[in-house]
Amino acid sequence: MVTAEELAYGMERESVAKGPLEIFEGGGQVVTDRDDRQTVGEPFVDNPRVSARNVNVYYDEKHAIHDVSLDLGENEVLAMIGPSGCGKSTFLRCLNRMNDTVASCRVTGKINFDGEDINSPKIDVVPLRAQVGMVFQKPNPFPKSIYENIAFGARIHGLARHRYELDEIVEGSLQRAGLWDEVKDRLEQPGTGLSGGQQQRLCIARTIAVSPEVILMDEPCSALDPIATAKIEELIDELRKQFTIAIVTHSMQQAARVSQRTAYFHLGDLIEAGDTKTVFTTPRHRLTEDYITGRFG
Amino acid sequence: MQSTTLIVVLLALSAAGFYMGRRKAFQVSGNDIRTLNSLPSYYGYYTAMWCGIPALIVFSLWSMLDGRAIMAMATSSIADSGVSAQEMSLVYSEVLRFVSGSTIGEPQPHIVEAVARYRELQDTSNAALIVIVLSIAIAGTAFALGKIRRDQRVRNSVEAGVMVFLIACSTIAIFTTIGIVLSVLFESIRFFQKVSFTDFIFGLEWSPQTAIRSDQVGSTGAFGAIPLFAGTLLISFIAMVVAAPIGLMSAIYLAEYASARLRSYAKPLLEILAGIPTVVYGFFAALVVAPFFRNTGGLIGLDVSSESALAAGLVMGIMVIPFISSLSDDVITAVPQALRDGALGLGATQSETIRRVVIPAALPGIVGGMLLAVSRAIGETMIVVMAAGLSANLTANPLEAVTTVTVQIVTLLVGDQEFDSAKTLAAFALGLMLFLSTLVLNVIALHVVRKYREQYE
Numbered sequence: 001m002v003t004a005e006e007l008a009y010g011m012e013r014e015s016v017a018k019g020p021l022e023i024f025e026g027g028g029q030v031v032t033d034r035d036d037r038q039t040v041g042e043p044f045v046d047n048p049r050v051s052a053r054n055v056n057v058y059y060d061e062k063h064a065i066h067d068v069s070l071d072l073g074e075n076e077v078l079a080m081i082g083p084s085g086c087g088k089s090t091f092l093r094c095l096n097r098m099n100d101t102v103a104s105c106r107v108t109g110k111i112n113f114d115g116e117d118i119n120s121p122k123i124d125v126v127p128l129r130a131q132v133g134m135v136f137q138k139p140n141p142f143p144k145s146i147y148e149n150i151a152f153g154a155r156i157h158g159l160a161r162h163r164y165e166l167d168e169i170v171e172g173s174l175q176r177a178g179l180w181d182e183v184k185d186r187l188e189q190p191g192t193g194l195s196g197g198q199q200q201r202l203c204i205a206r207t208i209a210v211s212p213e214v215i216l217m218d219e220p221c222s223a224l225d226p227i228a229t230a231k232i233e234e235l236i237d238e239l240r241k242q243f244t245i246a247i248v249t250h251s252m253q254q255a256a257r258v259s260q261r262t263a264y265f266h267l268g269d270l271i272e273a274g275d276t277k278t279v280f281t282t283p284r285h286r287l288t289e290d291y292i293t294g295r296f297g
Numbered sequence: 298m299q300s301t302t303l304i305v306v307l308l309a310l311s312a313a314g315f316y317m318g319r320r321k322a323f324q325v326s327g328n329d330i331r332t333l334n335s336l337p338s339y340y341g342y343y344t345a346m347w348c349g350i351p352a353l354i355v356f357s358l359w360s361m362l363d364g365r366a367i368m369a370m371a372t373s374s375i376a377d378s379g380v381s382a383q384e385m386s387l388v389y390s391e392v393l394r395f396v397s398g399s400t401i402g403e404p405q406p407h408i409v410e411a412v413a414r415y416r417e418l419q420d421t422s423n424a425a426l427i428v429i430v431l432s433i434a435i436a437g438t439a440f441a442l443g444k445i446r447r448d449q450r451v452r453n454s455v456e457a458g459v460m461v462f463l464i465a466c467s468t469i470a471i472f473t474t475i476g477i478v479l480s481v482l483f484e485s486i487r488f489f490q491k492v493s494f495t496d497f498i499f500g501l502e503w504s505p506q507t508a509i510r511s512d513q514v515g516s517t518g519a520f521g522a523i524p525l526f527a528g529t530l531l532i533s534f535i536a537m538v539v540a541a542p543i544g545l546m547s548a549i550y551l552a553e554y555a556s557a558r559l560r561s562y563a564k565p566l567l568e569i570l571a572g573i574p575t576v577v578y579g580f581f582a583a584l585v586v587a588p589f590f591r592n593t594g595g596l597i598g599l600d601v602s603s604e605s606a607l608a609a610g611l612v613m614g615i616m617v618i619p620f621i622s623s624l625s626d627d628v629i630t631a632v633p634q635a636l637r638d639g640a641l642g643l644g645a646t647q648s649e650t651i652r653r654v655v656i657p658a659a660l661p662g663i664v665g666g667m668l669l670a671v672s673r674a675i676g677e678t679m680i681v682v683m684a685a686g687l688s689a690n691l692t693a694n695p696l697e698a699v700t701t702v703t704v705q706i707v708t709l710l711v712g713d714q715e716f717d718s719a720k721t722l723a724a725f726a727l728g729l730m731l732f733l734s735t736l737v738l739n740v741i742a743l744h745v746v747r748k749y750r751e752q753y754e
Contacts, residue, residue: 098642101634103556130644140635143658152653153643203639210643 033286037066040284041274043263045073048112049214049244050095050132055109057090057099064090067109068270070263072214077236077245079259079276081252083291086265088248089137092216095246096132097125113214130157133212137219139199141191141206146183149191149202150174153210169209177205178235197228204235208243215239217247221254233258252292256280264288299423300360307356307434311349314438318344321445335452343451346458347441352434356426363422368392371415375407481732484725491719492520497726499523503689503700505709505720520723522730524689528606528699529731532681533674535610535695536617540670543614544621545663551622552629553651564626571619575679582612582684590696599696604686607695613680617670624669628662629655661746668742672735678703702731 044051048071057065065087072078072095080088090099097118099105111118118128130153141149150170153159160166170187174180179201183194191202200220207215217236221229236245236258249255255262256276263273264287272279272288283289315338322340326333333340368389369376375388388408395404395412396419404412445451489497500521547567551560587608594601601607632655640650656663678701686698687708709724716722 096642098638101638101641126644126646128644129642134638134642136635136638136642138635140633140639142636142639142654152640152645156643156645156649156653206639206643 036285037266037269037271039069039270039273041272041279043069043270043273044071045076045261047074048072049074049114050246051112052091052094053110053112055091055094055107055111057087057094058106058108059102060104064268065094066268068265070270070273072244072246073261074244075240075242076261077240077247077259079255079262080246080248080265081250081255081262081291082265082271084250085267087268088263088265089218091265091270092218092246092248093134095214095216096129096134098129098134100125130210131212132214132216133207133210135200135203135207135215135217135220138223139196139203141194141199141202143190143192145188146174146191146194146202147187149206150209153206157210159210173205173209176208176239177201178231178238179205195228197224197231200224200228200232201235204232204239208239212243214244214246217245219248219250222250229254252280264291266291300356303356303427303430304353307349307352307430310352310431310434310438311345314348314441315341315345317438317442318342318445321442325445325447332447334448334450335455339452339455340445340449342455342458344438344441344445346455347437348434349437350458351437352430355433356430359422359426359429363419363426367415367418367422370418371411375411478732481725481729484722485729487717488719488722488726491722492726496520497522497723498730501691503705505705505723518719520719520726522702522727524691525700525702525705525727526730526734527691527693528685528689529675529701529703531606531693531695531699532610532613532685532701533671535607536614536674537667537671539611539614540617540621540674541667544618544666544670545625547618548622548625548629548663549651549656552626553647553655564623568619568623570615571623573616575616575677576683578612578616579679579683582608582680586612587684594696601696602686602698604684604698605696606685606699609681609685610695612684613674613677616677616680617673620670620673621663621666624666625659625663628659628666631662632658664742664746668739671738675731675735675738676703678707682707702727706731 050072052071053069055065055068056063068087068091070078070091080092082088093099094107094111095113095118099107107119113128113132116123142152144152147170150173151160151166154166154169160169171180171184174183179198182198183202191199194202200223204215204220221232224232233254236247239245240260247255247258259276261274262276262279264271264279264283264285266287272283272285274284279288280292283292289295319337319341321344322333322337323330326337330337372385372388372392376385380388388411391404391408392411392415395408396415497520500519501523502519502521503524504519506518551564551567555563583604587603587605590605590608591601591603636654636658637650640654641647645653681701681704685700685704687700687704688698689700689705690697692699706724706727709720709727714721
């Protein structure tokens with residue numbers, strides 16, 4: 001649920017220009033020592049969409065994620081930040097079982113999506129991935145036309161019985177991704193011919209075309225220039241009204257701009273989670289403070 | 298023998314030139330090689346190139362031309378005595394035979410004289426060649442050494458030399474191809490002077506026996522190539538019907554489903570198929586597969602001849618499986634994982650991902666592999682010689698014996714043949730047609746692949 005405070009914060013954000021960390025002022029009270037790896041803050045929310053409990057991930061013998069418990073609330077953007085190799089992408093990929101494609105990867109713990117354990121043998125991974133969509137770090141449009149890129153998901157899930165229904169899905173998705181006006185005259189041209197930012201918005205449109213409930217974004221802007229990044233950030237803010245979004249990012253400014261809650265990962269541990277404003281202005285863990293003040297990262 | 302020694306000496310001189318050039322470079326740099334324009338070894342290569350290359354060029358030109366010049370000089374007295382050009386070529390070959398000592402019998406006096414003169418001139422020429430080549434080598438070395446200065450841009454010269462060498466290599470390959478095509482073309486033109494082009498292209502009957510003596514009966518010869526091309530197409534078609542699905546499916550399994558461990562064993566095993574000599578496939582087809590088909594056909598009341606297109610095509614299909622599977626496996630593996638993740642992330646199943654994303658992305662490479670297999674099948678000879686038979690039937694029935702273009706080329710040229718009869722020359726015409734049809738096939742395929750690429754990349 002969105003708290004009143006979050007709403008107020010969101011409004012405040014609207015009014016302030018999209019600066020980096022300056023939107024938050026005031027110093028924090030650091031309470032937890034560097035060596036303590038217990039999660040501090042508020043990793044849990046009321047009525048979560050996705051809730052992960054005691055998730056451990058192993059690549060062969062390597063223990064990549066240690067006992068992470070974190071909730072993803074309805075219609076919120078959760079940003080996951082942390083230095084490279086801290087396990088934030090791995091955790092994200094657990095949420096729609098994309099780690100199944102990595103042969104050496106083993107996941108333990110419980111991840112509930114709408115109250116059901118997604119790792120249970122009863123769950124079919126195909127509808128799960130349709131409900132929990134994913135946008136990847138590098139734009140990966142299929143080598144097909146723009147139209148076919150969007151229609152792909154609708155076709156494999158049988159969402160449209162007639163051509164006009166498919167047309168509606170394609171147009172609607174492109175419009176929600178803010179790409180319609182740029183590509184409406186060249187839907188038959190290859191999606192790979194678009195610019196990087198357009199390709200990424202195409203991938204987002206492709207994801208929302210199958211009407212997911214949760215969208216996972218793995219550093220969606222890291223391959224893009226600042227203007228394309230700004231467009232995607234606007235889009236994320238817009239999409240929050242309909243979807244629940246988890247975004248991994250290397251840019252703290254981006255996390256501060258687009259998210260309502262932030263989770264800070266460090267070497268496979270979830271160090272701190274909570275309201276974005278709180279995490280950035282009054283971090284409770286020494287490591288979080290070190291990271292957001294740029295002492296390492 | 299003598300030229301081999303000369304070349305070895307030249308190489309040794311070039312090696313010496315390399316060290317001299319490098320040492321000179323050290324000297325002019327005052328032992329600080331940073332002041333040089335290029336690394337010292339480049340000065341070495343520069344000197345070695347000036348030593349070896351001009352000398353080698355002179356050497357090869359000389360060797361190419363001296364035989365003819367010496368012959369002309371040795372026989373000039375005979376030529377002056379008013380002998381016709383045709384007789385002169387006889388004189389040339391006779392002189393050559395005596396020089397190499399491969400003839401018994403008493404030569405005519407004017408030949409003896411020419412032979413003696415020829416030997417004398419050859420000795421002079423060889424001596425002159427050694428002197429000239431070695432002095433060019435030494436002069437080149439001296440010239441290069443003299444030019445070595447600090448700011449001499451030898452790196453550029455050496456790189457240019459390397460480029461010229463590479464161009465020469467590719468030119469050799471291209472000109473060899475052109476040469477082969479031209480020789481086939483000229484022989485084919487000779488064939489078409491004897492047999493009309495339309496009879497060859499559109500003729501429905503192939504029976505290449507021509508009369509050797511005028512009183513021979515019943516061998517008028519018919520050179521209609523249609524049955525041969527029909528047979529080739531039939532067998533290649535059967536081969537591709539066998540190989541394309543099996544090869545592609547096994548490639549998909551290997552690339553997408555098999556574990557890395559299984560793949561590391563299965564792929565080389567599959568590639569062993571490509572290493573089996575075609576003659577082994579041939580007798581496998583002739584002694585195992587063809588009789589099996591004949592017997593099975595007999596059981597169900599079909600009349601299968603003991604040499605059938607089906608047997609040859611089937612075995613040929615098995616032979617080309619590795620071409621398709623191995624190449625397709627490579628291109629499928631090369632499709633970026635990001636594309637698979639994208640499709641899986643949208644909730645596509647593995648087979649949907651493969652069918653709708655991976656295979657379309659890999660299609661140009663897969664088509665390439667298929668075409669390689671087709672051209673292998675069209676050009677394949679040994680299996681068809683053994684298993685498909687020699688009778689040029691014009692039929693679409695795979696249970697009958699057919700023959701192919703390559704098989705007929707083999708039978709036309711095996712054994713003692715006269716090289717001006719239509720029968721022998723027909724082999725060249727067939728070869729030309731085969732070459733042209735593969736060429737057209739490749740051009741079409743390239744076009745298709747390029748069109749596909751433009752659309753999607």
